[in-house]
Amino acid sequence: MRIRVLLVAAATLLPLTACSASSDDADASAARPRADGFPYTVTNCGVKTTYKAPPERAVPMNQHATEILLELGLKDSIAGTAYLDDKVLPRYQKAYASRPVLAKEYPSYEKLLAANPDFVYGGYSTAFAAGEGRSREALAKSGINSRLNIEGCAKKPVTMDDLYREVRETGATFGVRDRAEKWVRSAEAELARAAKKNRGGKAPSVFVYDSGDKTAFTAGGKGIGNDIIKRAGGRNVMADLDKSFGDASWETVVDRSPDVVLIYDYGATTVAQKKKRLLDDPALKDVPAIKNKRFAVLPLSDVVLGVRAPKAVEKLAEQLR
Helix, strand or coil, rough: CCCHHHHHHCCCCCCCCCCCCCCCHHHHHCCCCCCCCEEEEECCCCCEEECCCCCCCCEEEEHHHHHHHHHHHHHHHHHHCCCCCCCCCCCHHHHHHHHEEECCCCCCCCHHHHHHCCCEEECCHHHHHHCCCCCHHHHHHCCCCCEEEEHHCCCCCCCHHHHHHHHHHHHHHCCCCHHHHHHHHHHHHHHHHHHHCCCCCCCCCEEEEEEEECEEEECCCCCCHHHHHHHHHCCEECCCCCCCCCEEEEEHHHHCCCCEEEEEECCCCHHHHHHHHCCCCHHCCCCHHHHHCCEEEEHHHHHCCCCHHHHHHHHHHHHHC
């Protein structure tokens, strides 16, 4: 249910406007040695920001934002983290454990300010909930720059090209363009290998089950999850849903007769409990995926716009074969 809550809360956000650092922040930046690639100007989700130097006290507010910074070797630039959906990858565990955790979910505005950040990185737009005082405008007034993962403001379907842009722009913001480019090249190679393996054969139809009882909360055609399914050799039966995540009726699930149910694993409801809910529903008994008990599973952090997405393609492809 967590994604549903995050998306509902996102609808309360106020419009964002362009912002820049305060004069005090500019004075502090001017005192630092100039880094290569700066000043750097980027427009992110409607907010144009010029960085005179890399952020030194970043707070990533969602797991996939945290993991992007850790993948780019920026542990020492993280002042604190917040809001895990599942376990961080083993290769990040030591670095993650060395950073303060500000809150189990989102920190209050006061607690966020207490970490003295110069940059806040939101994975979901709810990281910047205006009703909780954390809008990007409010942060800018406090001299704090910000970035929203571009899946959180996408106007068109998100693909791996958007992931490359996310990593490149984040790398440029922190002055580590070479690390970002190295990661992108590695991801492109990984996806090319997966494409060769997944070539040919009929694409099984896939229904994503995130959560839900009265309706099915599922993955639509706008998020990176849809691109992952396609690259893995499948076909998302809810691709015509013009959202990253949204509700679909169970009647629609039955009508579209998926071959496989892909369960997103996170939160308090276990995979076993989600399977049981689907298998025990008499309305679904003739759906091929349910009749054949054909399930695939991916952690939620694999299917949002973060550094896990390329590997998720092969992980899912292995389950669809």
